[in-house]
Amino acid sequence: MLFTIATIKAKAGSEAEFEAAAQELAKAVNANEPGCLQYVLCKGEEPSTFVFVESYKDAEAVEAHRKSDHFRTLGRAMGAFMDGPPSIQRLTAA
């Protein structure tokens, strides 16, 4: 099992717009990716900070996520409200 922890800072004043697009992405992932075991949007401790907690069955499922239409389209929509690129931790269940 593979985990991704993706930390994202939203632009100040754009938190609600970011969150709406990010929740739309979470819904699309959970509805369309059988290899994705969880895809949960969280709020972090710091202001304007969001974190996706994601887990996948295997590397193929991660690849299917990255190549999906919803990730490309909604990822672009979220990008407009982000303050810089996401910080990504990639983890492998021990």
Added chain:
Amino acid sequence: MLFTIATIKAKAGSEAEFEAAAQELAKAVNANEPGCLQYVLCKGEEPSTFVFVESYKDAEAVEAHRKSDHFRTLGRAMGAFMDGPPSIQRLTAA
């Protein structure tokens, strides 16, 4: 739902001992904490780095985890193999 992402660096040469104690803790948590929804030991991308991905039903479940005998006992056992304190991210599902 609350998430904890706990990143831990094991002492060089003590990775196997750390991992054994950490897996014992994960087993005890999964067997004894109904409010804990997941408690998975992962390997991070950097050498000697481990990450617990944890989620809990609510704040009471987090508190029950912290106060549990297995967390206190096995946490101490893990501590002997850790290179400094853990780095903790506390997240709340949005």
